[in-house]
Amino acid sequence: MDAPPAVRARGISKYFAEVVALDGVDLDVAPGQIHGLVGPNGAGKTTLLGLLLGLAVADKGTLEILGTPVGRALAVPEGVAGFVDGPGLYPSMTARQNLAALATLRGDTLGIDEAIDEVGLTDVADDRVRGFSLGMRQRLGLAAALLTKPRLLVLDEPSNGLDPSGKKHVYGVLKRLAANGTAVMLSSHRMDDVEALCSEVTILATGRVAFSGPLSKLASENRELDYRVLTSDPMTARRLAREIRGIRVVDELGGAAEGQPDDENAGHLLIVSGQVAGMDEFVKRLVQEDIAVRELAPVVSPLEAAFLALTEQQESNG
Template identity: 35%
Template sequence: MPSLHHDVPALRTENLTKRYGRLLALDGLDLSVAAGQVFGFLGPNGAGKSTTIRLLLGLARPTAGRAVVFDVPAQDVAAAHAHLAYVPADVALWPGLTGAEILALLAAVGPGTDLAYRDELVERFALDPSLPGRAYSSGNRQKVALVAAFATRAPLLVLDEPTSGLDPLMEQQFRAVVRAARDRGQTVFLSSHQLAEVEAVCDRVAILRAGRLVEVADVAELRALHRTEVTAIVRGPVPDLRSVAAVEGLQVDVPAGGAAGTSRLRFTLTGAPAAALRALAPTDVVSLRLREPGLEEVFLGYYDSARDGGDQDARVAP
């Protein structure tokens, strides 16, 4: 593995822009991914994620700006690729080579491979390496690429929709090996539209919409930007929550089948719950339920608030 400093970002883009004629596929992307982090790059199909990855890999030339991999310009493909392994969304294999031969070839041309770990991954992903490439289903082609990438010693793994074609059991294995890669100090850049997958494994998330960066935040921070739903059953006097700044949409009613003298309070809470909990503290609280939004709800909230062109891969440049 190349000698790298963990204080250097694994990936960095500065005003990264890509136009195809009058179509603007990526619009001034400024992004920094810390080394040793699992970073989710989130957006629906057509948001510009794959365009970004092509630029990061040096497979396309930016119209403006630049991309850097561990301080190596992405356009210096040979030098940049010495630091990374890549799994595309649609894996193509050499049809006449067996899975074992393909894995051996990829290990020979890559930045080094942990052969014992590769054998372990073959077992974990239930891959039959004796079959020729032409015999593999799309899911098994994906497994070959995942085994090769996760067994590598490359400090950066770039994964573009890596679990397409995998069944739920294999998705669980994928999540486990992502966490193991992070524990070994590798950086994982995960481009996906599968929100549960991103929420399960990522430390930090960027949301892309129509080629523009919408938000970059820790997963927990991203949820905190949005309201939490609170339901409380109280006995006796109903506390006055309307004066609590973080509380919105307060509703008070009598729960069906509830005990005499009980009331149900429902409201949404923005930010930290401390003020609302202090207001509830003097009350006889029978039950309290807080429901935080999942990443999917947060994500859909961004798109609901800006539906103009959010599902397009590119837009007409001015």
């Protein structure tokens, strides 16, 4: 028998006085899936995560978590863990004491050292939390969630404050959880987090779903993007770009794109705009001309470009 969806929401709406925080939201999250939740500030992300953690209840619609219908009470089924707006911790207590206090509330003190080690905080387990950086607090919050061995993990900006090493560590934890069947629902303002971790994404704008589905569908090959192109022969590359149908030269001078920092290669860069098919033809022509392609990358990632287009469209329609 197939496992029930970790999350199944239909027509979820939530109001705060005259403010519509969520407006008819549908959401599906499968077991073992890392599902991203993105959107502008005020889009309703924190409200939706709060519903999944039992911190609030929907005013309309139906919500099932781990196969159990969630009613109008502030509660969720066993097996759900996570945090929104940062983890709640006792600053005067050590990391180990914080986890022990939480474990005692649940009647079980097993697994504390395992959770601390899992998030890479063993060396500071007996340090007081008041001295922890933001990233260390995020990792301790993740450790607290792991104590319950969750089947649904809900995280709000889990990489907030993490250095590259800490981010890599947290990524590994979340991927291992998903591989073992845990559903992970995470919100992030960072598109690189979503692209690195998530197989599916839901984009919220003004409380409504602007998109929900696989990343591969969102970053469609039919979407035109700006690309940075660095070659061994920028003059010929510029000429070829102007000759190819479906390719448009954005920066004739080969400087940095708007909003991008200048670099030592700026004078040799070409910024072109086009769809994937056009860029494939461009690269093919460069190779035929024996021109080395030293860099070819989107100025803005396909996910971020789609995110901006969808949220702007949703907000203008709203």
